[in-house]
Amino acid sequence: MCGIAGLIDYSQQGSHELARTLTRITDALAHRGPDASATWLDREGRVGLGHRRLSIIDLSPAGAQPMHSSSGRYSIVFNGEIYGFLSLRSELEERGSRFRGHSDTEVLLEAIETYGVESALRRCNGMFAFALYDSAARQIIFARDRIGKKPLYIGVSRSAVAFGSELKSIKAHQAFQSAEVDRDALTLFFRHGYVPTPYSIYRGIFKLPHGSWLSLSVDAPPASTSAALAGVKSYWDAFDAAEQGAAQRIESPDEALDELDEALKRAVSERLVSDVPVGALLSSGVDSSLISAVMQEVSTSPVKTYTVRFLEEQYNEADLASAIAKQLGTDHTEITAEPDTALHLVDELPDVYDEPFADPSQIPTLLVSKLARRTVTVALSGDGGDEFFGGYKRYRQMIAFDRLANKTPALALRAAKHAPQWALEFAAAAGRQVRPSSLQDELTGKRLRRLAELLEIQDPDDRYLDFRSLWSDPAGVVIGGVELPTAMTSKRKPACLNAVDRMMYSDMVDYLPDDILVKMDRASMSVGLEMRAPLLDYRFIELAWRAPRSLCFSEAKGKPALRKLLSRRLPEQFISVPKRGFGVPVNAWLRGPLRAWAEEMLSPARLERDGILRAEPIVSRWKAHIAGDRDWGPQLWAVLMFNLWHDRWVRSG
Known part of the structure; x- marks a missing residue:
């Protein structure tokens, strides 16, 4: 695990200046690889590769990067892990390959030598991003893992191409120091709370894009980012995984559970391979409890587990997590998220997430990463369970909304949209006894108007997009911003998917890689901690798409398959407790300890000074939030995170 960076120089600026630039963009990623640093320039002074090392596998110099293939044709900088690489190494040795060390990077290089890039990628199971210089073909090849766990940004200008694990690396290159904010990408940020792939801020x-690779010439620059993106090739497609899963459905739930169990044990075992200590993040949720249980099952010593305690009871899972750890026999540690401690992290967020990012759970994720890094260098997480086994509460809500949309007259919806607030409160109270159980928390008077707006949207995919949106009209917030197409808005979905599968598919290709995995990668790597997610093993994901749909979604409780797998390892009292969510009380914080700071950041004078955001809709929601008329915390958090980022990376630059 590490940070990678590099460049192609088309301006022939000279090797000495190029070396200084390469060192600068590599050192910008020192937090991702605190153990070592190295750079390499080709003889012509055209191509540079940089690497910051977090030593996990093969701690010897034989595992150092940039690394060169045995023939000398290929040079690589690699970020991530190839799981089960020893079997691929044995296969290559049988074909005559010889190895200097025992790193997975060297195995990847020799696989590319033997099979070619795309065939080698198909053979590799892991989380990774890499840049490979092919001196014979005179091109650099970029690739990312199937699910998008490891990041890779690429900048294109007339004089250079620069790439890196994070934007701060590319911004350290002189050709990109004055890069302009993309207002169209910013518009997408205000809808989603993150900038979706393939865009950047x-x-x-x-x-x-994840699951893809791209080659760029070292002799002629691409005409534009669009021209570069046109050359992207896919080696694994979520569309195919979902479609083939439906075509190869496992009919027996028991058979599917047994296969999932074996696949998960294999995925966990492969992710325990490390030359440094390994632990696990444990909440009271099904996902992390299952991962911790399987880790303890296959481990020969107590597994180290970590959790965050919140003082706000509705967010606190630490007591149950501690009880689960005791039941499993893990070596458990917790940290308390004191309000002052958590709030002090806010100032760090622009440096940790050097692109605007507005998922408030970034704070506890950063806290638990700091805690785990005190004693381990690698940790396993439960990421991925929600997107493939119907874990999000919103899936059940949307099914209820779909039913309501089919039953509610259009006249009633229009009336609800325009009714006074007192009338909506009365209607909500009167309907308390007849509302669907999945909407018990939703049909308050404050939310009836929003519900009416949702139900007026006819297309279920569009309704889901709107429900998931922070700002339903983000172009009305960003001056000059236009919404661009994304994986979330694409209608390219397998026709065989049912309503819930369509939502899970959308989250798989958009929300998972661009929110969940970005949050975990940046938080963990900011402290030099490698995170591994067994539930995101692509073989496990493909198996999930093949499983009977009754195992992948239930209106009663989410994640039925994972609950059944956990019941094989823990008593029922640890499984039936409702998940509280890995969040923060952002609504209360903005009315309380963060109010003065937010007041200044959201003031009309501040917004008008920057000239990027329209003040009126933001100030209006801020006033309503402070008055308690409606909770606008998530929407306002997005504005705050952009302004904080803008102060750090644009105004200060």
């Missing part, structure tokens, strides 16, 4: 810089 800057013009001229893009994210390489």
